[in-house]
Every structure is written in C-alpha cells, then in structure tokens.
Amino acid sequence: MKDGSESKISLVPYKGVRDFYPDQMSEQNFILNTMRKVAESFGYEEYSASLLEPSELYKAKSGDEIVNEQTYSFTDRGGREVTLRPEMTPSLARMVAAKRREIPLPLRWFSIPNIFRYENPQRGRTREHWQLNVDIFGVSGIEAEIEVISVAREILRSYGAKDEMFEIRINNRALQNALLSSYALSETDKKNVMKILDRKDKMSHQEFEEKANVILRSNAPEFRKLTEARDIDGFLALAPEAVRQSQGASEVRELMKVLKEGGVTAIFSPCLTRGFDYYTRTVFEIFDTGENNKRALFGGGRYDDLLDIFGAEELTAFGFGVGDVTMRDFLETYGLLPKNQSSTHLYICVVPDTAFSAVNRASELLRQKGVNVAVDFSNKKIGDQIKTAVRKNIPFTMVMGGDEFGSGRFRLKELATGAEETLKLEDAADAILQKTSSAKT
Amino acid sequence: MKDGSESKISLVPYKGVRDFYPDQMSEQNFILNTMRKVAESFGYEEYSASLLEPSELYKAKSGDEIVNEQTYSFTDRGGREVTLRPEMTPSLARMVAAKRREIPLPLRWFSIPNIFRYENPQRGRTREHWQLNVDIFGVSGIEAEIEVISVAREILRSYGAKDEMFEIRINNRALQNALLSSYALSETDKKNVMKILDRKDKMSHQEFEEKANVILRSNAPEFRKLTEARDIDGFLALAPEAVRQSQGASEVRELMKVLKEGGVTAIFSPCLTRGFDYYTRTVFEIFDTGENNKRALFGGGRYDDLLDIFGAEELTAFGFGVGDVTMRDFLETYGLLPKNQSSTHLYICVVPDTAFSAVNRASELLRQKGVNVAVDFSNKKIGDQIKTAVRKNIPFTMVMGGDEFGSGRFRLKELATGAEETLKLEDAADAILQKTSSAKT
Numbered sequence: 001m002k003d004g005s006e007s008k009i010s011l012v013p014y015k016g017v018r019d020f021y022p023d024q025m026s027e028q029n030f031i032l033n034t035m036r037k038v039a040e041s042f043g044y045e046e047y048s049a050s051l052l053e054p055s056e057l058y059k060a061k062s063g064d065e066i067v068n069e070q071t072y073s074f075t076d077r078g079g080r081e082v083t084l085r086p087e088m089t090p091s092l093a094r095m096v097a098a099k100r101r102e103i104p105l106p107l108r109w110f111s112i113p114n115i116f117r118y119e120n121p122q123r124g125r126t127r128e129h130w131q132l133n134v135d136i137f138g139v140s141g142i143e144a145e146i147e148v149i150s151v152a153r154e155i156l157r158s159y160g161a162k163d164e165m166f167e168i169r170i171n172n173r174a175l176q177n178a179l180l181s182s183y184a185l186s187e188t189d190k191k192n193v194m195k196i197l198d199r200k201d202k203m204s205h206q207e208f209e210e211k212a213n214v215i216l217r218s219n220a221p222e223f224r225k226l227t228e229a230r231d232i233d234g235f236l237a238l239a240p241e242a243v244r245q246s247q248g249a250s251e252v253r254e255l256m257k258v259l260k261e262g263g264v265t266a267i268f269s270p271c272l273t274r275g276f277d278y279y280t281r282t283v284f285e286i287f288d289t290g291e292n293n294k295r296a297l298f299g300g301g302r303y304d305d306l307l308d309i310f311g312a313e314e315l316t317a318f319g320f321g322v323g324d325v326t327m328r329d330f331l332e333t334y335g336l337l338p339k340n341q342s343s344t345h346l347y348i349c350v351v352p353d354t355a356f357s358a359v360n361r362a363s364e365l366l367r368q369k370g371v372n373v374a375v376d377f378s379n380k381k382i383g384d385q386i387k388t389a390v391r392k393n394i395p396f397t398m399v400m401g402g403d404e405f406g407s408g409r410f411r412l413k414e415l416a417t418g419a420e421e422t423l424k425l426e427d428a429a430d431a432i433l434q435k436t437s438s439a440k441t
Numbered sequence: 442m443k444d445g446s447e448s449k450i451s452l453v454p455y456k457g458v459r460d461f462y463p464d465q466m467s468e469q470n471f472i473l474n475t476m477r478k479v480a481e482s483f484g485y486e487e488y489s490a491s492l493l494e495p496s497e498l499y500k501a502k503s504g505d506e507i508v509n510e511q512t513y514s515f516t517d518r519g520g521r522e523v524t525l526r527p528e529m530t531p532s533l534a535r536m537v538a539a540k541r542r543e544i545p546l547p548l549r550w551f552s553i554p555n556i557f558r559y560e561n562p563q564r565g566r567t568r569e570h571w572q573l574n575v576d577i578f579g580v581s582g583i584e585a586e587i588e589v590i591s592v593a594r595e596i597l598r599s600y601g602a603k604d605e606m607f608e609i610r611i612n613n614r615a616l617q618n619a620l621l622s623s624y625a626l627s628e629t630d631k632k633n634v635m636k637i638l639d640r641k642d643k644m645s646h647q648e649f650e651e652k653a654n655v656i657l658r659s660n661a662p663e664f665r666k667l668t669e670a671r672d673i674d675g676f677l678a679l680a681p682e683a684v685r686q687s688q689g690a691s692e693v694r695e696l697m698k699v700l701k702e703g704g705v706t707a708i709f710s711p712c713l714t715r716g717f718d719y720y721t722r723t724v725f726e727i728f729d730t731g732e733n734n735k736r737a738l739f740g741g742g743r744y745d746d747l748l749d750i751f752g753a754e755e756l757t758a759f760g761f762g763v764g765d766v767t768m769r770d771f772l773e774t775y776g777l778l779p780k781n782q783s784s785t786h787l788y789i790c791v792v793p794d795t796a797f798s799a800v801n802r803a804s805e806l807l808r809q810k811g812v813n814v815a816v817d818f819s820n821k822k823i824g825d826q827i828k829t830a831v832r833k834n835i836p837f838t839m840v841m842g843g844d845e846f847g848s849g850r851f852r853l854k855e856l857a858t859g860a861e862e863t864l865k866l867e868d869a870a871d872a873i874l875q876k877t878s879s880a881k882t
Contacts, residue, residue: 008752009497011539014523017491019536022550025487041808043785043815045833046466050458050569051492051555052513056450072493074515077559082455095460098452104832108815109463114492118518128491143797143818150801261798311449344484356584357702360591367482374484374549377584391545392486 016119016127023340023393028130030338031324031331032112035132038155039110042147044134047109049091051116055081057090070117084116088133088321089278089306096137097312105138105315124295124329134300135319142255144318145282145302146262152286152298152320153264160336166297167287168264170255171272173301174281175248179226182240183219193223198273200227232256232268251281278303282318288326293333298322340393345436347389348375349382351401358405362425369429390415396432457560457568464781464834469571471779472765472772473553476573479596480551483588485575488550490532492557496522498531511558525557529574529762530719530747537578538753546579546756565736565770575741576760583696585759586723586743587703593727593739593761594705601777607738608728609705611696612713614742615722616689620667623681624660634664639714641668673697673709692722719744723759729767734774739763781834786877788830789816790823792842799846803866810870831856837873 013019020028036046055073072084085091088111096103111133119125134151136144149168156166176197180190196203196211203211212220222238229235232252236244243249252268259266266284274283283301288294300320307315331337346366350359356377363373374394376385382399389397397413404410412428413420414435423431454460461469477487496514513525526532529552537544552574560566575592577585590609597607617638621631637644637652644652653661663679670676673693677685684690693709700707707725715724724742729735741761748756772778787807791800797818804814815835817826823840830838838854845851853869854861855876864872 009535009750010495011535011751012495013535014491014493014495015519015521017493019491019532019539020489021536021540022486022488025489028489029487040784040813041811043788043813043835045463045784046470047463048461048466048469050455050460052455052458052557052569054451054453054455072515072517074513076513078456080456091460094450094452094454095462098460099462104829106818116493128493139818141818143816146797146801147816258797262801309450310452343481343486347484356587356699360587360703370482372481372484375584375588376547377580377582378547388545394484 016121018126026340026343027328027337028324031327032130034158035112035155038151038158039134042151044108044110047095047111048113049095051084051114052082053085053091055083057094058083058086070119072116072118085113086115086117088113088115088131092133092135093306094310096315097307097310100312100315107137110134124326126325130324132322133319135317137315137317140316142258145255146258148300148318148320149259149264149284152322159331161334163265165289165334167289168266169269169272169285169287170252170266171269171283172248172252172281173279173283175243175246175252178243178246178248179239182242183216189215194273197227197271200271227270229270235268235270248281255282274299274301278306280304288330290333293329295326297326297330341395342393343372344374344394345372345432346396346398347392347394348373349385349397349399350376351382351399352379354401359400362400365425366429369426371429371432395436398428457562459567467781467784468769468778469765472768473571475599476553476596479592479599480575483592485549485551488536488552489554490536492525492555493523494526494532496524498535499524499527511560513557513559526554527556527558529554529556529572533574533576534747535751537756538748538751541753541756548578551575565767567766571765573763574760576758578756578758581757583699586696587699589741589759589761590700590725593763600772602775604706606730606775608730609707610710610713610726610728611693611707612710612724613689613693613722614720614724616684616687616693619684619687619689620680623683624657630656635714638668638712641712668711670711676709676711689722696723715740715742719747721745729771731774734770736767738767738771782836783834784813785815785835786813786873787837787839788833788835789814790826790838790840791817792823792840793820795842800841803841806866807870810867812870812873836877839869
C-alpha cells in the first residue's frame with residue numbers, strides 16, 4: 001500500500017446518494033424523529049423489512065415506469081432476482097398478508113425505510129431517500145381517512161408549520177371511475193385519461209385539451225369543465241346524473257364535511273390521482289403552497305385490494321407516504337429547521353498533564369447524571385481546546401486541572417452567552433441538563 | 442388482477458434477511474437505541490452514508506474473502522460497478538478523508554448502519570445485519586483505547602449485563618509483527634501465520650501444530666508456547682529479546698495497567714488478530730463467556746493507515762464494531778431483553794355509536810399531554826375491544842361513551858394488574874405517563 005505506485009481511490013460517493021456528516025445527521029434525525037413521535041402518538045407501531053426483496057414483488061402492482069426503468073435489480077450469487085425496494089407498500093402488504101389471521105385489527109403501522117430509485121438526480125430528487133409510511137388496516141369507514149390525514153397534518157404542525165403553508169387536497173378514485181364509466185370508455189382509454197389527469201399540471205393548457213379531445217371526443221368539453229371545478233358541489237352540479245348518485249360522490253362529501261367539523265380545511269381536487277395502481281377510493285395529498293417549492297409533500301389513499309396479489313383475502317387499508325428530501329426542502333424554505341447543535345452537551349478541556357484517571361472519574365459522574373460528555377485529550381492550550389468545542393457546536397465547556405480537583409468545583413462556560421460559573425459537578429450537571437433540554441422543546 | 446388465472450406472489454421474504462413485525466422492531470429499537478445513548482454519552486456524534494458505494498472502495502483494504510465471495514455487487518443502469526456495503530469502515534474513511542482539513546480533532550463518530558454479506562444464513566449470521574461502529578480519530582495515545590473500550594463495556598452494562606458474562610481480550614499487532622520479524626519470515630509467511638492464529642479456536646490442536654511446523658520450522662515449538670501464554674508477562678518471559686524490547690510490548694503493558702487502575706479486567710490474548718488488513722497496533726474483542734453463545738460480541742482496534750488508500754495524510758484511529766444479531770443472542774441468552782410492550786400507552790374502547798368527533802377531541806387532549814393513544818373504531822362490544830388491546834400489549838385501556846362525556850370522567854384500566862380508576866382526562870394522562878415512563882427505566 002505504501003509504494004506510491006498504486007492509483008488512489010476516489011473520495012466521491014456513489015452518484016445521487018448522500019453522506020450524512022454529523023451536522024446533516026442531526027437534521028435528518030430531527031426530521032425523522034418528529035415523524036416517528038407523531039405516528040406513535042396516534043397509536044401507530046413501527047415495523048421494518050429488509051431493503052432486498054424478490055423482484056417479483058414489484059411486478060404485479062407498482063407502476064410500469066418504476067419496475068421497468070427505475071428499480072435497482074440484479075441477480076444474486078445464488079441466481080435469485082432481487083430488487084432494492086423502490087417503495088415500502090409491497091413489503092408491508094407481504095408482511096400483513098403473511099400474518100393475516102394472527103394480527104388483531106385495526107392494525108396501525110408505520111415505518112421509515114430508505115428506498116432506492118434509479119432517477120436522474122436533481123433538487124428534491126435523489127437515488128436513495130427515506131420515506132415515512134403510515135397505514136391503517138381493517139377500518140373501512142372514513143374514521144381511517146380522518147385519522148391518517150390528521151397524522152400527516154400533525155407532523156407538519158409539530159415542525160412548526162402554519163396552516164397557510166400547505167393545502168390538503170382530496171379526490172376519490174370511485175368518483176373518477178363513475179365519471180369515466182358514464183363516458184363508456186374502454187379500460188385502456190380509462191387508464192389514458194388517468195394518465196393525463198395525473199400530469200395535467202405538467203402540460204400546457206393546449207396539450208391537455210388536445211389529449212382529452214382524442215380520447216373523450218364529444219365528452220371532452222364537459223370533462224374539461226369538470227377538471228376545473230374548485231369544490232365537490234360545483235363538480236357534481238356539472239357531472240352526469242350517474243356520477244352524482246355514485247358512492248364516490250357521497251364519500252367525498254362526507255369526508256369533506258367531517259374534516260370541516262374537526263377544523264381541518266381541505267380542498268376537492270378533481271385532477272388528483274396519485275399514480276395509477278393501488279388506490280381504490282379516497283386519494284389525498286398535502287401540497288406545499290409556497291412559491292419556491294410547489295410540490296406534494298404527502299400522498300396517499302385507500303387501497304383495498306393489495307393483499308389480493310398474494311392470494312390473501314381482502315383487507316381495507318388507508319395510508320400515506322412522505323419523503324425526507326421534500327420535507328427537508330419544505331422546512332428549509334420556511335426556516336423551520338432548528339439551528340444545528342451537537343448531541344454532546346459538554347466538552348471537557350483538560351489542563352495539560354492532568355492525571356487521566358481523575359478526568360475520567362469526573363466524566364463518569366457527569367455521564368451517570370445524563371450529561372453527554374466529550375473529553376479533549378490533546379494536551380493543547382485551554383484556549384485552543386475551547387475553540388474546538390465552538391467548532392463542534394457543543395454548548396458547554398468545563399476546565400479540569402489540578403486546582404479544580406482540589407476544590408471539587410469546576411468552571412462551566414456556556415458558549416452561546418459566554419456566561420461562566422464555578423460549580424460542583426452535580427450542580428453543573430443539573431445546570432447543563434436544564435439548559436439543553438429546554439433548548440430542544 | 443382479479444381473473445384468478447395469474448400465479449400468486451410468494452409471501453416469503455428474500456433469503457437470509459429479516460422482517461421486523463412491531464414486536465421484533467421494538468426489541469431492535471431497544472438494542473440499537475441503547476447503543477446510541479451510550480455512544481452519545483461519551484460525546485460521539487452520529488453520521489451515516491448510503492448503503493450503495495462504488496465497488497472500488499472495497500478492493501484496497503477489506504479482506505479477500507469479503508470482496509471476492511461475500512459482497513453484493515452489481516452494475517447499475519449507468520454502467521457503474523456498485524456494492525452494498527459489507528462493512529462501514531471504508532465509507533467512514535472516505536468521509537473523513539474528504540474533509541480531513543475541516544474537521545476539528547479529536548473526532549468522535551458513531552453510526553448504526555445495516556450491512557450486507559452473501560453468507561450462508563445460520564444462527565447468529567444473516568445476510569443483512571445492523572452494526573454499531575464507534576471510532577475516534579486524532580488521538581494516538583492509549584486514552585483513545587481506554588475510552589473506546591469503556592464505551593463497549595458501558596453498552597453491555599446498560600443492558601444489565603454483569604462483568605462475569607463477558608471477557609475483554611487484548612492483543613497488539615505491532616507485538617505480533619515484532620515476533621514474526623524475529624523469526625525472519627517472508628511477508629507471505631507472516632500473513633499465513635496470522636491466518637492460523639485467527640483460526641486457532643476453530644482448528645484441532647494437531648492441525649494447528651502441523652500448520653505452525655510447516656511455516657515456522659525450528660521456531661514452531663517456541664511459537665506454540667507463546668500462543669498459550671495467559672498474560673503479557675508470561676508471554677514476554679518466553680519471547681525473544683527483540684520482542685520484549687518492542688514498542689508493541691510496552692503498549693500492551695501500559696494498556697493493561699491503565700485498564701486495571703480504572704477497575705476494568707482485561708485479558709492478554711496472544712492469538713487475537715481480528716482479521717487481517719486494517720489494524721496496526723492494539724486489537725481487542727469482548728467475548729461472551731457463557732456456554733451457549735461462545736463468540737465475540739465486539740471487535741476492534743487501532744488502524745492508523747486507512748486514509749492512505751485515498752492519498753490523504755495519515756490520521757490515527759481507534760474503533761470497534763458490534764452487530765445487532767450477536768447482541769440479540771447474547772441478551773436473549775442472559776434474559777436481558779425487556780418484555781415486549783407496545784409504544785402505544787392507551788387503547789380507547791369506544792361504546793358503539795358514540796360520536797366520532799367527541800372521541801377525537803378527547804384523544805387529541807391526551808396526545809397533547811404526551812400520551813400515545815390508539816382508538817378502536819370497530820363498533821364491537823367493549824369486552825372484545827379490550828381483548829384487542831391485550832393482544833397488542835398495550836398497557837392501558839379507557840372506555841368512552843355517552844355517560845363518560847357527560848361527567849368528564851373516564852374509566853382507566855391497567856391491563857397488567859386489572860386495577861381500574863375513574864378519572865378526569867388530565868389526571869388519567871398523568872397516571873399513564875408516570876407508569877409507562879417508570880416501566881422503561
């Protein structure tokens with residue numbers, strides 16, 4: 001290794017993924033732990049599965065684009081076709097189907113897996129990201145919808161987001177299907193309509209109009225008007241009688257009504273589809289309304305047939321996913337990311353040539369009190385050791401040397417304010433814990 | 442999907458990996474969060490990196506076996522050779538080398554990544570496992586060794602393990618090198634000696650003797666005696682003069698002495714090598730001494746040259762790894778895994794046909810107080826709802842219906858004891874939080 005002739009290895013990580021240095025990790029932990037805490041407060045329990053799944057798991061229900069172009073798939077040393085999961089829902093469905101009869105319902109589960117997609121990396125899009133998945137099984141009524149949407153909303157509020165920063169959008173696949181059935185479309189044409197609805201925001205007005213005309217012909221003008229409706233009553237006023245009478249219509253009305261009673265503002269969005277395959281009835285997303293980051297943060301819906309791919313009996317399900325990268329962009333845009341602070345509370349600066357064992361005993365006592373303590377063994381000047389603490393964003397320093405051990409009192413400095421106190425170790429521990437725990441809440 | 446003719450997808454996960462249902466996830470979180478808490482208490486900061494790394498990262502320093510036979514490697518859609526990380530240290534070295542000049546030293550970092558190896562699955566060995574990595578950079582003295590070994594020991598103590606359940610074993614690569622140099626061995630023969638040392642426990646006495654004879658010839662009898670030494674003084678008494686005078690010898694003596702002064706019992710283990718490539722001086726492991734699970738739990742050492750593979754200047758480093766699967770086996774063997782309990786504190790059983798919004802407002806209040814609340818929307822009999830809570834290992838139930846909302850007092854039941862009290866919501870929240878937080882500590 002030392003002859004200098006070999007070529008050196010690159011320092012660059014794999015394309016499109018992220019390294020998390022402690023600063024970034026602390027942000028990431030803040031983002032994911034807030035999600036975890038809110039999900040748990042609603043009685044959701046954490047589960048997980050391996051990133052590696054048999055490839056066949058994704059061939060049945062995921063969108064075509066994902067399976068054919070965007071997965072990381074390969075053959076293992078034993079000849080098995082495996083895929084790095086591109087989403088969590090198929091693994092979840094596999095786990096639930098496998099213990100269908102043992103698990104008491106309703107089942108509330110969440111997970112925060114990393115997922116991989118072979119995408120072209122850009123702002124808000126990486127090849128690996130983390131995604132909170134929140135799902136409830138076994139509740140067919142709108143109680144499930146209300147609760148899951150409340151979890152999503154409560155996550156945003158826990159970050160400090162105000163109601164005006166985001167918009168909750170609702171639609172219903174059964175309502176869409178009733179409309180498309182009233183136009184007597186073939187299954188292929190139905191899919192094509194769903195596709196242009198899903199991409200309406202990314203097309204020009206004219207392009208949408210042309211595509212709608214091709215598929216819907218004489219029904220196109222009415223259809224276009226319906227896609228512009230701004231509330232469910234306006235939509236139904238324009239819709240064919242069969243659509244007005246459909247179950248989808250009453251589901252949307254009921255959901256909007258109960259959300260409103262609970263003080264939640266939601267908007268009916270006739271173009272919302274949320275992908276093509278899983279969803280059967282209600283779909284929703286929460287959209288960032290800010291100018292800089294116009295995109296969906298949360299997306300989800302009701303999917304009642306997914307266990308069917310395993311031959312298991314049906315089980316009603318409602319859930320959403322939300323990604324760490326889009327959430328991070330949202331929080332950054334609105335200044336909601338907390339200022340970075342180390343998980344280490346106290347940096348002990350050691351007077352050169354102080355007995356190692358005395359410092360260790362003192363650190364041990366502080367740790368037992370719950371203080372996270374790092375010790376500087378560098379034998380550098382105290383001023384330089386304090387500078388190191390500053391660069392590491394550690395909030396407190398304490399100097400230790402011969403004199404302090406004699407008196408049992410140590411100089412504690414809060415770096416943000418410069419305030420210093422000379423304290424016994426126990427009192428220093430209390431002071432540190434009080435300040436650092438109040439800083440977090 | 443519904444025509445019944447298609448073949449159904451298998452419910453079995455990929456071979457050699459684990460699904461984590463909530464019971465298992467709660468154990469996993471207990472195991473990993475204890476590691477995290479102890480690492481942070483010593484001032485270590487969390488970092489992470491992607492599971493996907495360029496394959497070349499593993500070609501320089503990892504053991505041959507790992508790179509050639511045990512990695513998950515494949516070519517991505519852009520023609521890049523990538524590998525699912527089989528260990529964290531190369532990613533760590535890459536990250537540190539990339540910011541070598543910006544990072545203030547000493548640097549204390551930890552991570553709990555999942556890692557993949559294509560192994561033959563068996564007890565204690567899976568294809569995916571999680572591994573705590575704890576490393577200190579920039580401290581060349583034994584302060585680093587003492588601290589890192591203390592972190593490992595404190596993790597075991599935090600689980601409730603007693604000192605007699607494990608054994609701390611120490612050796613030194615420089616000492617081994619001094620011995621092999623005194624026998625004037627070729628580099629290849631040195632490597633072969635290290636290999637048979639590493640596997641001594643897995644060979645018969647006779648096999649070890651034969652292999653040692655082939656490589657070491659006339660020195661074999663002395664060498665075999667040295668491998669049987671039980672303490673450093675006994676070892677040095679038998680060793681050649683050059684070995685006695687070596688820096689490795691004084692390092693081992695000093696480390697054993699300072700550990701002893703701090704009340705830590707460690708054993709000198711002349712056969713300990715901990716793999717072949719990274720380590721330069723001290724190596725250590727912590728071994729489970731129980732009859733059922735005789736194996737290393739923690740393994741680590743000093744590696745001072747690793748950044749060299751990136752062409753970065755040297756930086757002294759000392760660290761260890763410990764896996765979740767071996768730790769879980771250890772904890773299970775000694776009965777140290779806590780009894781499973783849900784992260785949900787309270788299950789609200791709803792009297793059939795109670796107003797949904799009233800239950801939601803009450804749950805909301807409890808959540809704001811910090812109670813994790815799940816609501817049963819099933820409209821089943823109260824007795825059946827309580828049975829569901831029991832099956833989910835939720836510690837408390839509360840019944841809600843018309844009467845309770847009128848009085849503002851609710852019946853709270855602790856399932857473990859059967860004790861019931863009728864309380865205002867605020868008081869119920871306090872009672873629940875007090876009992877559930879004391880149960881955790």
